[in-house]
Amino acid sequence: MTGEGRVKILVGYVPTAEGEAALDAAAAEAKLRGASVLLLNTSRGDSYIDTRYANQAELDAAQARLRELGVEVTIQQAVSSGDVAHELLKAAEAKDVKLIVLGLRRRSPVGKLILGSTAQRVLLESPVPVLAVKVPSPRD
Template sequence: MKILVGYVPTAEGEAALDAAGREASLRGASVLLLNTSRGDAYIDARYANEAELETASAKLREHGVEVTIQQAVSNGDVAGELLKAAAAEDVGLIVLGLRRRSPVGKLILGSTAQRVLLESPVPVLAVKAPTPHDD
């Protein structure tokens, strides 16, 4: 089995990475780490650099799992890139980090996670980053 984790170098991405590592360890699965950019700016902080990807890969290997890394520029369709990778790699689970948004923000901006949750043919594990007051 293979687990796809949508990774960006943020607290939400780190939460997804940790959850994917735990799930892969429990299931005896490998992890496909997909980092993608929306392609809407010359510099995108969501597009991880080599050091960030190596750190993320090392965190997954700490769980004793095999890791493959892919990067893509999505031309504004991050959900599409995730779903395409899930189909191409025959994954059994997708792990995503969710960011906190107001109800109005969700309505106006839409949601990559929402689209993946609705369109994915495989289970999706959505996790939130811990807040500063979480223990």
């Protein structure tokens, strides 16, 4: 199965340790399922300031990494109006993905209490399964 007929996995990618962990997990799932990966990188609205908005070299490196593993990848970048969860969910629906992969960062107890985050919204609102990948801390 190739191209458009292939199952798609959406990975929310940012050029951070969390994003790299999500990329690795998406690659492993794609190989397991014979799927392709849709890598979505989006900004909260200001691509010139937001360090989560990947530059071309970062996107090229992510693409090369997946292709070296034999995974077909499509890259999509979007500047959102500040609602990254909406962009991820919209892409999942429009591209008919079967799995969303997100990287999570460790949060303090207070951070967990006010977790009005992208990951929480995607986990709660996604119509497809979501794989949340945590970056291990040095003490894990």
